[in-house]
Amino acid sequence: MNITPDIPQLDPMRLQVRKHALLNEISTKPSRRWWRFAVPATALVAAVVATLVLWTPTNPNAYASWTAEPRAPGADADAAIAECRAMIESSAEHGGGYRPDWPAMPTEVSVVDQRGIMTLVLFTGPESEMQCFHTPQGHSVSGGGTSKGLEPLGDKLFGSIGGASMSTDRDGSNPMRIYSGMVSQKVGKAVVHTEDGLKVTATIGKGWLLAWWPSRGDATSITLYDHEGKELGTQSTRIG
Amino acid sequence: MTDEELWGQVRAGESEAFGQLFERHAQAVFAYCLRRTGVWAAAEDLMSVVFMETWRKRTSVVIEGSLLPWLYTVALGVTRNHQRSRTRYRAALGKVPPQHADQDHADDVARRVDAETRTKAVIAELEKLPAGDREVLEMSAWSDLSQAQIAQVLGIPVGTVKSRLARAQRTVRGALVEEAL
Numbered sequence: 001m002n003i004t005p006d007i008p009q010l011d012p013m014r015l016q017v018r019k020h021a022l023l024n025e026i027s028t029k030p031s032r033r034w035w036r037f038a039v040p041a042t043a044l045v046a047a048v049v050a051t052l053v054l055w056t057p058t059n060p061n062a063y064a065s066w067t068a069e070p071r072a073p074g075a076d077a078d079a080a081i082a083e084c085r086a087m088i089e090s091s092a093e094h095g096g097g098y099r100p101d102w103p104a105m106p107t108e109v110s111v112v113d114q115r116g117i118m119t120l121v122l123f124t125g126p127e128s129e130m131q132c133f134h135t136p137q138g139h140s141v142s143g144g145g146t147s148k149g150l151e152p153l154g155d156k157l158f159g160s161i162g163g164a165s166m167s168t169d170r171d172g173s174n175p176m177r178i179y180s181g182m183v184s185q186k187v188g189k190a191v192v193h194t195e196d197g198l199k200v201t202a203t204i205g206k207g208w209l210l211a212w213w214p215s216r217g218d219a220t221s222i223t224l225y226d227h228e229g230k231e232l233g234t235q236s237t238r239i240g
Numbered sequence: 241m242t243d244e245e246l247w248g249q250v251r252a253g254e255s256e257a258f259g260q261l262f263e264r265h266a267q268a269v270f271a272y273c274l275r276r277t278g279v280w281a282a283a284e285d286l287m288s289v290v291f292m293e294t295w296r297k298r299t300s301v302v303i304e305g306s307l308l309p310w311l312y313t314v315a316l317g318v319t320r321n322h323q324r325s326r327t328r329y330r331a332a333l334g335k336v337p338p339q340h341a342d343q344d345h346a347d348d349v350a351r352r353v354d355a356e357t358r359t360k361a362v363i364a365e366l367e368k369l370p371a372g373d374r375e376v377l378e379m380s381a382w383s384d385l386s387q388a389q390i391a392q393v394l395g396i397p398v399g400t401v402k403s404r405l406a407r408a409q410r411t412v413r414g415a416l417v418e419e420a421l
């Protein structure tokens with residue numbers, strides 16, 4: 001058996017169809033991924049209904065109350081975590097029926113990032129990770145199986161999972177970026193720099209970091225500090 | 241025109257240049273996706289996803305020489321997260337016109353089935369390897385990338401590429417043809 005099995009050439013006509021579909025797609029306006037904000041990534045009907053009821057996609061209060069520095073964990077964190085966990089567990093219960101190969105839902109609360117009225121919780125597990133967005137107006141979860149096959153950091157100080165994801169409301173307003181990744185135990189503080197000049201202090205916990213900011217500006221670099229505040233270095237967050 | 245020159249146009253938003261890069265590299269990306277998934281239709285979709293994601297990231301990606309190392313980086317990610325990616329891109333992929341049955345000749349179907357059968361047999365052997373070793377071996381066998389480029393794609397040191405490759409080769413030797421390694 002050859003490790004490099006022969007792969008037939010794609011049919012030229014089929015390739016052209018794919019190409020034109022691609023060019024048509026990219027020539028249209030950017031897709032509005034409000035559903036990432038409003039709909040659980042597992043696309044479960046029950047969760048969708050719950051989310052749409054609880055969470056109005058446009059959430060200017062969360063947007064307006066954002067701060068570059070996370071606030072100290074408040075008394076509201078526990079209730080937010082409990083509600084997020086309930087939604088994830090509900091997704092897990094319904095998910096098996098729809099997608100037998102969907103990875104096991106994460107159960108570990110790794111980071112709780114609180115800015116203004118928004119509590120952003122990162123749940124991690126051996127096969128998947130999920131972010132829960134929680135405000136007094138409602139909550140939703142989004143995530144997937146990116147943790148599956150993820151390698152330990154080793155000697156590295158930081159490793160992102162796919163860069164900063166972006167979400168907007170249905171009409172494209174209120175864009176926000178969410179950035180998460182694995183971080184070494186040596187790191188006590190991390191500041192994410194964005195294309196539009198923001199310097200966002202991430203929240204760190206249990207080997208993970210988490211941050212969000214209210215703009216379309218992608219992350220460009222991240223500066224890491226040790227627990228004494230000494231700078232460990234700045235590394236690009238761009239891939240390639 | 242080189243990949244770098246075309247990519248410069250792509251970064252400026254020129255979709256025609258991106259179309260040229262698609263024609264140049266689509267087959268390589270498709271082959272990689274098919275060898276990773278063993279499913280023809282999924283590999284075609286994933287190929288499209290790779291290029292969509294590459295377009296989305298165009299302003300933040302700088303390439304030197306060929307675009308292929310970057311495409312393999314994206315392809316590795318989307319094949320890792322096959323299920324999730326299909327969900328994210330379902331709407332866009334749904335716009336690809338379906339292949340008409342009258343074009344689907346028996347020879348063509350047989351060709352696909354043969355390719356899937358061959359690929360799945362290899363995947364079954366490779367699944368015996370740890371994920372890290374497997375990805376290094378696959379990238380080494382299925383792409384023309386140097387070990388330094390593979391290290392860049394996988395985000396690991398070159399020394400790790402070498403050690404994993406050696407270990408993977410020892411493990412699968414016998415089950416898979418050696419000269420291909």
